[in-house]
Amino acid sequence: MLHEDFKQRVLEEIDRNADHLIAVGERIYRDPELGFKEFRTSKIVAQEFDRLKLGYEEGIAITGLKTIAQRPGGGSGPTVGVIGELDSVLVSDHEFANAETGAAHCCGHNAQLMTMLGVANGLINSGVLSELDGRVAFFAMPAEEYVEIDYRVELRDKGETEFLGGKSEMIRLGAFDDVDMAMMVHGASNQNMQARAGISASNNGFVGKQAKFIGKAAHAGGAPHRGINSLYMAQLALSAINAQRETFKDDDTVRIHPILTRGGDLVNVIPNDVRFETMIRGKTADAINDASFKVDRALRSGAVAMGGKVEITTLPGYMPLFNDPDMSRLFKDNFLTFHGEDDWEDTGHRTGSTDMGDIAHIMPALHPHVAGFSGTGHGTDWAIDDKYMAYVFPAKLMAMTVIDLLADGATAAKELLANHTPVMTKDEYLTFMRSNARKESFDGSAVGPL
Numbered sequence: 001m002l003h004e005d006f007k008q009r010v011l012e013e014i015d016r017n018a019d020h021l022i023a024v025g026e027r028i029y030r031d032p033e034l035g036f037k038e039f040r041t042s043k044i045v046a047q048e049f050d051r052l053k054l055g056y057e058e059g060i061a062i063t064g065l066k067t068i069a070q071r072p073g074g075g076s077g078p079t080v081g082v083i084g085e086l087d088s089v090l091v092s093d094h095e096f097a098n099a100e101t102g103a104a105h106c107c108g109h110n111a112q113l114m115t116m117l118g119v120a121n122g123l124i125n126s127g128v129l130s131e132l133d134g135r136v137a138f139f140a141m142p143a144e145e146y147v148e149i150d151y152r153v154e155l156r157d158k159g160e161t162e163f164l165g166g167k168s169e170m171i172r173l174g175a176f177d178d179v180d181m182a183m184m185v186h187g188a189s190n191q192n193m194q195a196r197a198g199i200s201a202s203n204n205g206f207v208g209k210q211a212k213f214i215g216k217a218a219h220a221g222g223a224p225h226r227g228i229n230s231l232y233m234a235q236l237a238l239s240a241i242n243a244q245r246e247t248f249k250d251d252d253t254v255r256i257h258p259i260l261t262r263g264g265d266l267v268n269v270i271p272n273d274v275r276f277e278t279m280i281r282g283k284t285a286d287a288i289n290d291a292s293f294k295v296d297r298a299l300r301s302g303a304v305a306m307g308g309k310v311e312i313t314t315l316p317g318y319m320p321l322f323n324d325p326d327m328s329r330l331f332k333d334n335f336l337t338f339h340g341e342d343d344w345e346d347t348g349h350r351t352g353s354t355d356m357g358d359i360a361h362i363m364p365a366l367h368p369h370v371a372g373f374s375g376t377g378h379g380t381d382w383a384i385d386d387k388y389m390a391y392v393f394p395a396k397l398m399a400m401t402v403i404d405l406l407a408d409g410a411t412a413a414k415e416l417l418a419n420h421t422p423v424m425t426k427d428e429y430l431t432f433m434r435s436n437a438r439k440e441s442f443d444g445s446a447v448g449p450l
């Protein structure tokens with residue numbers, strides 16, 4: 001079958017290029033950068049696009065890149081996006097951490113860039129791209145990890161970004177306007193996944209929340225009656241949040257995990273500035289909204305009880321992820337041409353989050369996991385165990401899936417799109433995200449005597 005012949009040619013091309021993919025991936029592994037600061041990494045991706053003679057847009061959402069590959073004259077079918085993420089996390093004692101910033105590739109995103117480039121290489125250099133009835137958009141995506149919140153709020157306040165995650169920014173800037181569906185592969189450690197590959201049905205989304213409890217300082221021994229204790233406001237708010245938990249439906253998998261980032265300054269002064277931060281995760285946008293408003297109410301309750309003030313900042317986070325069942329099936333079938341069912345793991349809903357969920361809200365999306373790593377994700381002992389599995393194999397699976405979608409008149413892609421109703425339009429998505437960018441100042445002392 002022609003289709004299978006295309007796959008064979010692409011697989012051979014990816015194998016021919018494997019040493020190069022591994023070498024560049026290892027170079028990025030040793031030079032990690034944090035989100036919205038991935039300048040050196042995006043330069044490497046740009047060089048790789050140059051090598052493939054692909055024109056590209058760069059500097060999208062500060063460090064993002066995009067290119068579209070199509071047969072001469074342009075394919076008429078849908079456009080499939082293939083994504084790799086540019087950023088790393090902060091694990092300063094990892095063996096390849098950046099000495100200055102503490103950034104380290106302990107989430108495997110360096111491998112994702114190579115699998116994205118491996119697909120590009122395989123489809124273009126094998127000549128199979130010319131046989132496809134559609135286009136393939138390749139993305140290097142900034143800032144998947146939701147870290148350095150203060151830095152990102154600063155970027156937002158300066159007008160350089162609006163949202164805190166890379167994919168939201170790319171969507172806002174129109175980089176996905178001409179893309180119909182998208183996929184990527186995330187690496188997995190053998191600590192989290194026993195199988196060689198797998199797909200979860202869905203993932204939680206979240207919003208961010210920060211609060212500042214403003215009280216009144218006073219001598220903690222001599223005149224505590226003159227103070228307003230911010231720490232107690234926070235303590236009451238935490239109790240009120242915990243009291244909400246039984247109001248959440250089990251099926252919504254709400255997760256609220258607050259911390260105090262400032263608890264008081266001196267032991268003999270009544271704390272007057274206490275800071276709180278949390279993520280509020282849930283399975284659907286409605287569940288996240290419901291939990292977010294309950295947290296706001298709980299935060300206000302602390303201020304009311306003590307007669308102090310609270311400033312509440314809500315920050316747009318990531319949307320829940322739903323893996324498209326048709327794309328999942330194609331990807332899994334391709335995996336099964338190499339390995340058995342026992343090597344595959346279908347998991348149900350996962351309670352962590354990824355901004356691939358934002359993409360999944362506006363188009364069919366796929367975010368499987370492929371093994372090749374060991375140690376703890378985001379941990380010091382994270383390591384690449386099997387370079388072929390990490391850097392090369394996922395490129396094969398994605399390239400084969402692209403062929404399934406776009407060969408033979410792009411019938412599969414067209415059918416998939418005909419059967420798919422996006423959860424939100426781009427405009428609805430942006431409106432939802434913007435509704436999650438709020439700041440409220442609440443004065444508990446204004447609640448006077450009854």
Ligand SMILES: [Zn+2]
Pocket residue numbers: 089106107145378
């Ligand atoms: Zn991560």
Ligand SMILES: [Zn+2]
Pocket residue numbers: 107108109144186
């Ligand atoms: Zn990651």
